[in-house]
Amino acid sequence: MLKNAREKLPTPEKGEDRFQIPKVKGQIEGSKTIISNFNQIADTLRRKPQHLLKYVLKELATPGTFRKNAVIFGSKLAASRINEKIQQYAEEFVFCKECDKPDTKITKEGEVYYMKCQVCGARYSFHSKI
Numbered sequence: 001m002l003k004n005a006r007e008k009l010p011t012p013e014k015g016e017d018r019f020q021i022p023k024v025k026g027q028i029e030g031s032k033t034i035i036s037n038f039n040q041i042a043d044t045l046r047r048k049p050q051h052l053l054k055y056v057l058k059e060l061a062t063p064g065t066f067r068k069n070a071v072i073f074g075s076k077l078a079a080s081r082i083n084e085k086i087q088q089y090a091e092e093f094v095f096c097k098e099c100d101k102p103d104t105k106i107t108k109e110g111e112v113y114y115m116k117c118q119v120c121g122a123r124y125s126f127h128s129k130i
Contacts, residue, residue, distance in 0.1 A: 019102045021041065021044060021045065021083075021086060021087065021090055022037060022040055022041050022044055023079065023083055024037065024038070024041065024079050024082045024083055024086070025037045026070075026079070028076050031074075031075060031076060032072055032073060032074060032075070032076075033072070033073040033075065033076055033077045033082075034070050034071070034072050034073075035070060035071045035072075035073070035082065036069065036070045038052075038053070038066075038070065038071040039069055041086060045086075045089070045090055045094050045102070046094070046102075046105075047093065047094065047106070049066070050066075051093075052086070052089060053066070053071060055085070055089045055093070056082065056085045056086065056089065057073075059085045059088065059089075060073070060077060060081065060082070060085060062074050062075045062077065063075075090102070093106065093115070093126075096115075096117035096119065096120060096122055097122065097124065098117060098120050098122040099117060099119055099120040099122070101117065101119045101120070103117060103118040103119045104116060104117050104118065105118065112125050113125065113126055113127070114126075
């Protein structure tokens, strides 16, 4: 019975993963870029939107603010550049360095930040660039 059940399970296609970061959705208005799904992206990454925004703003060297449910960048930016910076953020602050799973939590003890993996139990410190 177990063998029959396993045969009926769908197999993931190559390159398909259970964890996918949503692409940014937004528009350019004048000299500003407005991203409407920034909170959804932060929720997917299980990180605070402020932390993610601070990283992206620093990496893109542009001003920006939260307004209601959207983020407004102070310059025209291509969605591909913003997606690239969000992917870099995920690699640095979300994915475990040991097992490469996204199930991590960030804690602060004193002045040191730690990232602990909920899957393999790995724990390591890092210096926050932001």
